[in-house]
Amino acid sequence: METWVLITIAAAFLQNIRSVLQKHLKGVMGTSGATFVRFGFGVPFALAFVALLVFGAGYPLPRPNPAFFGWVTLAAVAQITAQAFLIQMFSHRNFTVGTAYSRTEPAQAALFGLIFLGDRVSAGTLAAIAISLVGVVLISVARSASGAAALMRSVFSRTAALGLASGTFFGIAAVGYRAASLSLMGPNFMMQAAVTLLVAIILQTIIMLIWMGMKSPGELARVRAAWKISAMVGLVGATASFGWFMAMTLQTAAAVKALAQIEMIFTFASSVLVFKEHVNKLEIAGCILIVAGILVLLLV
Template sequence: MWVIATIIAALAQTGRNAAQAGLTGQIGTIGATAVRFFFGLPFAIAFLIAMSFSQQLPVPTLLTFAWAATGATAQIAATAFMLITMRGQGFGVATALMKTEPVTLAVFGTVFLAEPLGPARFIAISICVLGVILISGASWSRANQRSVAIGIVAGALFGLSAIGFRGAILSLPEGGAVLRASIVLVIALTMQTIAMLLWMALRDRAALGAIARSWRISIAAGALGAFASLFWFIGFALTSAANVRTLALVEVLFAQAVSTRLFRQGATPRQIAGIGLVVTGVAVLIRVA
């Protein structure tokens, strides 16, 4: 079930990214990032209300809010570091550095949630990450140490955010995977919406007006974002966050397939080798998870 949930989340996130990409030129990077929280929250709340008619909602504890706050804050910070890396080194290097997330995530899971890593899982995760780095086609000759360090920190923060969300889900006293994922999603999106609203009200009020004017495509991006996040969280409820985020690397394969099919962009030998590594790593991970 966690494999299905993760693949659904990866597909939905691809659609959300496409919608957000069209918004960046209209409302700026910060505005496009905020859209996923502002317009995703109403959909998350509506889904949770619908579930409340058939199930008893567990009451979140202080630990739930603490874990959710950790995940929400780390995710916002990771996004900021990611944007800094992209400005300094370009998309290829930044993407490759972001995809080191599963490695640091596996370590965080062992330290903070006492989730056993094991040599087989670590090898599978490392194979997948290496494959994605090869697929990215990043030109490392121009990468400076500062930007590389910032990119690795961003990947680590994305990993920490996943640990925070899984910790929040596990802290709920009862309920199925979908129900607990829905509750934590609403809590996290509420925190992130408040934080982004305060920041933009103080530092970027023009972007708030631009978001309001682009509400139609923002709704689509928000809906897809909430849908993707729900299935990420369902995956976190069913297995370790490292397993989910490693399998999520298949999103790179989706992107490569689209490039080949629609844009007639053939894969280089280096990228073909990377694809083989990702497929191998995912197969090993599913077998040992």
């Protein structure tokens, strides 16, 4: 099995754990605080990754260039923007429909990768993206009272627009991070990914600190009070991001994001095994389609 596949699966698993931990944080702080911890508390760990590669493995630090800073800034801002659209979408009644639209990220990453980087994906990869996307949509609307029919009716709704916008900016972020890492041109994919992560997460921390200082200054006190679980979020989040960046240095963002849909399987398993939630037929069908899409992706 290829290296990028193993790294992506591990990153998806870690991201699922980070999401579970962040849900606990929502009970003690607001949305901006819960979002901040994944960046702010991730900085020390991102720095540790770079230090280990430099002083432990002996890899030289790559020399960032203007293209690197341009791409990493675009990606970092796009990721925060995507998260903002996602959070705004949750305030709407039919947010599950919007969530389904936000999962168009792999397809949009394929388009942006072609436009910005000339990354071409095979017909098999596009088929895998389409199959997995249908599976994700089924899981997303499985527990919605309105169901799949609402997904079709809401094509021009505000919730659908927010979901698509979120997927668009997540797709831009993925391609931007890949471009930033590739622009470093060595010494290897691990060092390139680590430096990209460190610069991105520092930039995002600064942006979030300024935002909270202007909009919700009381959040910082709540973040400090929950520093233990916040540190766990930072560790798991930074490690997952390191995995994403390594995988996207080795493979196109579209393929990585298509395989990353396996996170939905992990989320589904958590809800069933940990929270003992009921499983319905649409969710089972969705899981089967995601697995089928992943198999197509790995076999083409």
